[in-house]
Amino acid sequence: MNSPLESAALFQIGPVPITQAIVTTWVIMAVLVVGAYLLTRRLSLRPSKRQVALELLVDTLDTQIRETSGAQPAPYRGFIGTLFVFILAANWSSLIPGVEPPTAKLETDAALAVLVFISVIWFGVRGNGVGGYLKSFAAPNPVMIPLNMLASVTRVFSMFVRLFGNVMSGVFVIAIVASLAGLLVPIPLMALDLLTGLVQAYIFAVLAMVFISSTVEDGAHTPADLETSAKKKDS
């Protein structure tokens, strides 16, 4: 059994080593894009069951974004929805024999965490400007600036570690049980792994939305505003 912390390169493209996780990611991307294209080819005002299911998915995502951030879901739908769908597909790809989920590798989860980190900055700047984004670090008061800067890194790091730990551990446990007890014994663990994969995808997407919305909201209020609102709450 290989170490889950190491990735062996299948081949090289110039200086870039191509691992199995990257190839699996490409396959998942192709399946998702082609599937999405095929599913959304014939959308009409009189929806079919397929269109209703798609609209239900998008509507549920919009509701989650709206309830989490209180903002209009359109600017965040593409990023948050794709994060959820990709992580879910990657997690559940472990059900295919011989396929190791990309999210069980450090590089994939780290890349997702980096994207969330960048997206927080992107949406913060886009929502409130550079000044507004920088002000978000001074919430609730300027004393918190160092801690907030540290938190902006650690929170995405925690996301990365949480996703990697859950998925990798599931794959690792199933592999150990399968090697020790036989072929059918890991099936309950695989079922549990399905649930874990769904929950982790949901948590990652919701946390990404929470981080983005908190940055946008904090950047929209000055520290004085925040102090005033805190005093009102205390009284």
Place this chain on the structure above:
Amino acid sequence: MTIDFWGLGLQAINVVILVWLLTRVFWRPVAAAIAKRHEAAQAILGDAAATKTKAEAALAELSEARDGIASERTRVLAQATASAEAAKAAALAEAKTQAAALMTSARATIAHETDAVRAKRVAQSGALAVEIAQKLLGRLPDEAIQVRFLDLLVEAIAALPASDRAALAKTKGGLDLLSPADLSASAKVKITKAVQQALEAVPELNFVTDPDLIAGFELRSAHFVLRNSWQADLAAILKELQHVS
């Protein structure tokens, strides 16, 4: 533990590409379809609300029109009833007038026909009486009849005023004595003698045969007629019948 930063970067690029692709082929189209359906539903709801408002206005208008129709119906019914009553009265009056005219005409026709029938029956009665008289005369002897009618003629002349008798006696050209059949010479002599005695004069007598007399003798001049025949009697009877009926 080592991190493959090439792999990290490539995976980040992969996810960014996936976000870009799925945004264009999945999230935007489905969201656009939802928005379009929402707009269509809003449009349908708007149309339904407008249609409902229109229907309510039409209903109110219809109710108003129905009330108008009801009052118009009542008015027209009353007008029609009055017109029918007037027409009925006019028709009744006209019918009464026409019936009265018809009755008057019928009465006139009946009276006219009754008169015609009566005249016809009188004529038939006269003819029948003449026929009966002729048949009765046919069964009686001519001598006896002439004697009787000569006696009656003499009595009638005697009953005349003396002035009339004198005027008859002085008639120029003589007197005509009408008999229903030709008389024998002896009968003429006998009659001439009886008439001259009754007139107490000797006027000339011209014997004329007139079968219409049936029986009897009549004495005529230019200005006088002394009737003494069944023809005159029957004519008197017919006149009396016509007068009575």
